[in-house]
Amino acid sequence: MRILVTGGAGFIGSxxxxxxxxxxxxxxxxxxxxxxxxxxxxxxxxxxxxxxxxVRADVRDGAAVAGAIRDFRPDIITHxxxxxxxxxxxxxxxxxxDTNVTGTFTLLEAACAYWRGLPLPARAIFRFxxxxxDEVFGSLGETGRFTEATAxxxxxxxxxxxxxSDHLVSxxxxxxGLPVIVTNCSNNYGPYHFPEKMIPLMIVxxxxxxxxxxxxxxxxxxxxxxxxxxxRALQAVFERGTPGRRYNIGGDAERRNIDVVRTLCALLDRLxxxxxxxxxxxxxxxxxxxxxxxxxxxxxxxxxxxELGWTPxxxxxxxxEKTVRWYLANEPWWRPILSERATDQRRGLAGSLSxxxxxx
Ligand code: NAD
Numbered sequence: 458m459r460i461l462v463t464g465g466a467g468f469i470g471s472x473x474x475x476x477x478x479x480x481x482x483x484x485x486x487x488x489x490x491x492x493x494x495x496x497x498x499x500x501x502x503x504x505x506x507x508x509x510x511x512v513r514a515d516v517r518d519g520a521a522v523a524g525a526i527r528d529f530r531p532d533i534i535t536h537x538x539x540x541x542x543x544x545x546x547x548x549x550x551x552x553x554x555d556t557n558v559t560g561t562f563t564l565l566e567a568a569c570a571y572w573r574g575l576p577l578p579a580r581a582i583f584r585f586x587x588x589x590x591d592e593v594f595g596s597l598g599e600t601g602r603f604t605e606a607t608a609x610x611x612x613x614x615x616x617x618x619x620x621x622s623d624h625l626v627s628x629x630x631x632x633x634g635l636p637v638i639v640t641n642c643s644n645n646y647g648p649y650h651f652p653e654k655m656i657p658l659m660i661v662x663x664x665x666x667x668x669x670x671x672x673x674x675x676x677x678x679x680x681x682x683x684x685x686x687x688x689r690a691l692q693a694v695f696e697r698g699t700p701g702r703r704y705n706i707g708g709d710a711e712r713r714n715i716d717v718v719r720t721l722c723a724l725l726d727r728l729x730x731x732x733x734x735x736x737x738x739x740x741x742x743x744x745x746x747x748x749x750x751x752x753x754x755x756x757x758x759x760x761x762x763x764e765l766g767w768t769p770x771x772x773x774x775x776x777x778e779k780t781v782r783w784y785l786a787n788e789p790w791w792r793p794i795l796s797e798r799a800t801d802q803r804r805g806l807a808g809s810l811s812x813x814x815x816x817x
Contacts, residue, residue: 458582459484460695461531463516463564464538466495468650469588473535473688478503481692486529488522489538490515498790499649516560523567532579533695534568535586536561539622542653543592543615544805547748550614557618558625561587565629572635585637586695587626591680591707592616593641596751603641604757605703612749636700640691643707643756647684647776648783652791653804655714656777659721660784661791663737664729669722673746675715678753682708683776686769693765704765707756710773715741720774724781747805 460477464470465487477483489495491513503509510529514521516538526534538560540546540553565585572583594603595610609624611617623639630637646656659669690706698704712720722737731737761767771779784791 458532459486459530460533460535461486461488461526461529463488463534463536464495465489465511466491466497466500467537467541468494468499468647468654469645469684469687470535470537471499471649472647472684473537473691474500474509475503476685476688477692478506478509482508484508485510486525486531487511488514488516488525492540494541494651496794516564517555519563519567522564523570526567526571532582533584533586534564535588535691535695536564536626537588538564539619540615542804543613544653544747546613546615546618547805550618553614553618554621557615558621561622561625565625565635569629569633569635583636584695584698584700585626585629585635586691586698587623587637587639588691589619589623589639589641590616591641591643591705591754591756592751593620593623594754597753597755599753602755602757603705605641605705605760612751630701638694638698638700639703640694640761641703641705641756642687642690643680643682643754645682645684645687647780648787649790650684650780652795656717656721656780657784657791659718660725660781661795663722663725663740664784667740668742669718669737669740670744671715671718671741672744672750674743675713675718676752677714677750678711678755679714679717680707680755681710681712681717681773681776682706682769683771683773683779686771686776689770690761690765690767693761693767697765699764704761705756705758706761706767707758708769708771708773709756709758711753711755712773717777720777721781724778728778728781729785 466489540556546553594607609620611620629635650657652661725737
């Protein structure tokens with residue numbers, strides 16, 4: 458198949474491209490604007506493969522997107538291009554509305570025009586696969602999990618912009634018949650993760666001897682999935698999923714943030730002991746919480762497991778160890794990113810919410 462991957466120079470998109478080049482005969486076109494979050498170095502392992510191509514373009518640029526689609530003639534569009542960092546969305550929401558909402562609309566328009574012009578057999582194969590997040594469902598209490606029927610209740614500018622884009626994709630399916638599929642996945646971690654996100658940030662700060670900044674008391678719970686399990690799920694969905702259907706993706710790996718950081722410290726103690734013999738846990742420090750910080754996310758992935766036969770191959774412990782080993786072995790990948798881009802700045806404190814909103 459011919460697969461156009463938007464956002465393919467980012468964390469999950471590049472994992473998808475590396476996976477498909479190594480494990481399928483698919484031809485791939487990556488369309489990416491190369492924002493601060495995108496880097497061709499994440500695609501270097503497959504860049505020489507003749508089945509891989511790259512075009513630098515912005516999903517908000519209708520002419521560029523339509524041109525790329527017309528030239529490449531994809532069977533599948535997987536849409537991962539997005540602004541993705543919650544803290545940045547609090548400080549500067551406009552970019553999130555532009556890329557996540559307007560960009561998705563622009564891509565849908567181009568995809569729909571292309572799909573309508575296809576001969577019937579190609580129209581039947583075509584899929585528009587939109588990659589989204591569990592954050593659109595809001596925040597859980599102590600119990601319960603998000604299913605595909607859970608009502609949307611986004612709480613941050615990031616999750617609200619992703620929710621809006623999910624609704625647009627669904628509307629293009631219902632209204633124009635575009636064969637769309639939406640997947641909502643829990644928090645990913647793994648190699649090539651931009652070191653502003655929690656797990657890689659903690660690893661590189663630990664190695665630098667710096668404080669490991671845990672938000673609030675570290676009580677917030679996330680449901681973690683190794684990125685390579687996510688991309689195997691994406692492949693199952695666009696190959697075998699039903700158009701118009703949604704699939705939740707998650708690894709049944711709920712952990713409190715503080716426990717994730719303690720596990721990371723224990724792994725580093727074993728794999729790369731500190732020179733003074735102390736534990737990296739001594740570097741843990743608690744910092745001001747993120748405004749509106751969602752308390753708990755948890756995914757019920759029964760549908761994708763039973764209907765498409767997908768299951769994660771990594772436990773949280775095995776995936777985290779692979780991740781730590783990768784960061785230890787690949788400093789030449791992340792060191793230049795740290796020095797080129799301002800990853801160290803504390804973000805996301807701009808819009809402290811009033812108590813009335815916290816109570817809603
Ligand atoms: P990322 O920030 O690492 O990568 C985003 C990519 O999109 C970058 O390569 C960037 O250059 C590109 N991009 C940004 N704006 C663009 C634009 N206007 N035009 C073209 N390209 C643009 O993000 P990620 O973590 O790989 O997430 C990918 C997708 O998966 C996002 O849609 C995100 O919402 C979703 N998602 C992420 C997670 C997670 O834990 N990281 C979990 C569930 C869903």
